[in-house]
Amino acid sequence: MTDVTAPAEVVRAERPRKAHPFRDVLIKRLGFGVLTLFIVSILVFVATQILPGNAASAVLQNTATPARLHALELQMHLNRPAVAQYWSWLIGLLHGKLGTSLVSGASVTSLIGGRIVNTAVLMLLAGVIGTVIGVALGMLAAARRDSWLDHGLSVVALAVTALPEFVVAMALVVVFAALLWHILPAVSVFPPGASPWSSPSLLVLPVATLVIVIVPYTFRMMRAAMIDALESDYVEMARLKGMSRWRVLAVHALPNAIAPTIQVIGLNFLYLAGGVVVVEYVFNYPGLGQALVNAVSDRDIPVIQFIVLLLAAFYVAVNIATDLISLAATPRRRLPRS
Secondary structure: OOOOOOOHHHHHHHOOOOEOHHHHHHHHHHHHHHHHHHHHHHHHHHHHHOOOOOHHHHHHHHHOOHHHHHHHHHHOOOOOOHHHHHHHHHHHHHOOOOOEOOOOOOEHHHHHHHHHHHHHHHHHHHHHHHHHHHHHHHHHHHHOOOOHHHHHHHHHHHHHHOOOHHHHHHHHHHHHHHOOOOOOOOOOOOOOOOOHHHOOHHHHHHHHHHHHHHHHHHHHHHHHHHHHHHOOHHHHHHHHOOOOHHHHHHHHHHHHHHHHHHHHHHHHHHHHHHHHHHHHHHHOOOOHHHHHHHHHHHOOHHHHHHHHHHHHHHHHHHHHHHHHHHHHOOHHHHOOEO
16 A cells, blocks of 8 residues: 655645745835836936937027037037937946036036935925824824814815915915015025025925825825724724723724825825925925926936936835835735745
8 A cells, every 4th residue: 555645845845835925025016116217217318318409508508609519519428329328327327326417517416415315304304294194184084073173174185185286385485484474484595515404494384385285195095094994893892892982093993094094105205206396496495306407407417317217216115115014004915825
């Protein structure tokens, strides 16, 4: 009679490898992220090539003549084929060389380094403050569902979502810096190299503009998710045990309602990467947004490429972080599966 029992080693070898959600999501998102950045770099380069004029004409402006344009184009290496220019820039980027500004002749690192910090401070403050306010208001509205407070917050949030950033910014300037009160500066200009923390008052209006714009999205998602959680069986059981309303909200409803809200918080940070361009331009804030507007005006291709690629990398990083945090907040999705 043949022994049909397989050795333990064979059984273990034949077992399917368990899937690890964190590892699989990270590898997949990183692969797509690298591909996305490569495609973005090509699209940005092509877009800058089809813009009317070039950096040489932007530098010379009214003094441009055919001979001077040709000489400056040779000096800036703009006479090379577009493919050669792109390849040189890409190879330099992979070696940590971000290129040189075609207009000022300075390195892109020296031009953009300080502005990255300024924009990061603006986005981080707006994102954190907006998230805290949105989550808190969403919980409050869900806890007092169908009350006058709930309806009032919902109407205000819906109205604010219809307002573009520059309208909110101008309204804040009119109220707090121009007509009604003169308690805050209308523009946020500080010397090159100075830290944004050196003058906190310069950050108030730009941060407030971005916070007002993003809070309604977090609020509406948090309210909807909390209402679903409050109608669940486990919350009803907690209430029957005599727990207080706020303990039920914070301990039982909030952890189960936060997962879908995380996706909206991630989208808000992605929105800030684009909205900050308008806000920085309105307040003359020395960040990446203002640098991008100036670079497009001057046809400064290396600066445009780096800023856009940096923003695209931020998009990729936030998407990956959002997916991983959302996965961690959902227990049934983060457990390894066979």
